[in-house]
Amino acid sequence: MSEMPPVPNRRPVAYKNEVFLESADARPLRILSEYLEPLAHFRRHKIRDTIVFFGSARLKEDGPLGRYYQDARTLARMVTEWSDSLENSARRFVVCTGGGPGIMEAANRGAYDAGGKNIGLNIGLPFEQWPNPYITPELSFEFHYFFMRKFWFAYMAKALVVFPGGFGTLDELSELLTLAQTEKLAKKIIIVLYGSAFWKEILNFDALVRYGMISPEDLNLFQYADDPETALNILKEGLTRYYLQPEQPLPDRELETPAIAKSRL
Numbered sequence: 001m002s003e004m005p006p007v008p009n010r011r012p013v014a015y016k017n018e019v020f021l022e023s024a025d026a027r028p029l030r031i032l033s034e035y036l037e038p039l040a041h042f043r044r045h046k047i048r049d050t051i052v053f054f055g056s057a058r059l060k061e062d063g064p065l066g067r068y069y070q071d072a073r074t075l076a077r078m079v080t081e082w083s084d085s086l087e088n089s090a091r092r093f094v095v096c097t098g099g100g101p102g103i104m105e106a107a108n109r110g111a112y113d114a115g116g117k118n119i120g121l122n123i124g125l126p127f128e129q130w131p132n133p134y135i136t137p138e139l140s141f142e143f144h145y146f147f148m149r150k151f152w153f154a155y156m157a158k159a160l161v162v163f164p165g166g167f168g169t170l171d172e173l174s175e176l177l178t179l180a181q182t183e184k185l186a187k188k189i190i191i192v193l194y195g196s197a198f199w200k201e202i203l204n205f206d207a208l209v210r211y212g213m214i215s216p217e218d219l220n221l222f223q224y225a226d227d228p229e230t231a232l233n234i235l236k237e238g239l240t241r242y243y244l245q246p247e248q249p250l251p252d253r254e255l256e257t258p259a260i261a262k263s264r265l
Contacts, residue, residue, distance in 0.1 A: 034148040038121075038141050042156070045139065046089065049243075050096035050119060050156040051079055051235065054172050055103025055163030055194075057129065068163050068195060069106045075161065075194075075228040076110025076118075082236060084116055086244070093158060093239060094119060098149075099140060103163045105132035121149050154179060158243055159190035159235050164198045180221050181214070190238035191222040192231050199224065 011017070020026055053072060061069045076095045083093040095111040097104035099120025111118035112134040120135035123143045131140050143149040154176060162173050173193075179185045193199045208214045225231035 031145060031148060034143055034145055035151070038152055041138060041141075045117065046091050047094050047117070047119075047139075047156070048088075048090040048092055049094070049158045051083075051093050051159040051161065052096045052153050052157045053103060053107035053161050053163065054098070054165060054169050055106075056165035056169060057098075057100045057102040057104060058166070059102040059106075059164070061106070065164065068103065071194065071228050072103050072106035072161075072163055073110040073113070075231050076107040077114045078110075078228060078232050079235060080111040080114035080116035080118070082232070084114070091117060092243075093235075096121065096153070096156065097135075098122065098153075098168075099131045099135060100129040101132055103165065105134060107161075108132055108134035121152055123149050150175060154185070157189055158187070158239060159192070161192045161194055161231060161235070162199075163194045164202075170202075177221055181218055188238070188242045190235055190242075192225050192234050193222050194225050194231060196224040196226055 014020060021029065053076060055068065055072060059065050059069050063069075079093065080095055083091070086092055094117055095107055096119040097107045099108070099122030104120070108118050108120060109132070117136045117139060118134070119139045119141075120131050121141050121143060122129060122131045123146065131142075141152075150172065153172065157176075160173075160176055162169060173191075176189065176191065180189055180191070205214070205219055209216050209219065223234050225234060
């Protein structure tokens, strides 16, 4: 009589196999998870759309450009107070940032001051960017893939406020301006460049028009603001016009993305 073969060790099911999940073969699953997890949280908290704050992580509250920190905090508080006063079963125009320090912290802090929910889309970086303490805990996300983080910035945004910043801020601003210019956003997005002196020195949009690199009407894609009150008025006017009391309701579809991103929030 032959002996019974040894009972093999049972392998874990694929979705619990950490070795597999961290492999190159499972990269599509990791990408998908960075879409599905935030989506589930936003649905649970009835968050319909956002106002995204961009700006430098290097700006300090007490630094040379500390007034921008204070202004971002004030504007985020004012936006949140206005948003929370709207009569709607869903949460509208929730403050959203990249989740780190500087302008991101200031905006999350302002929404926190107003007692409102706010979002942080953090990403692991070589310089150890940690989530700031003012993000609503259930709405604090950690991303590995830059493009999925940037997708969530654009996917939910109805408005964008861009404070002074460096390469990352310029990258994020350029991407959203390009999507708006090429009509790849199936919605109207309000873009405010905060700090006109800074932005007019850093980016010469008039020269781009003069050299024929952009059209004159592309300058209408954004507006400047130099104080929280002006920025708030721009946001309220645009958001009310296009999303609260539209004369001609605009389609509020998602970005033109692969089928995976087509489910409505």
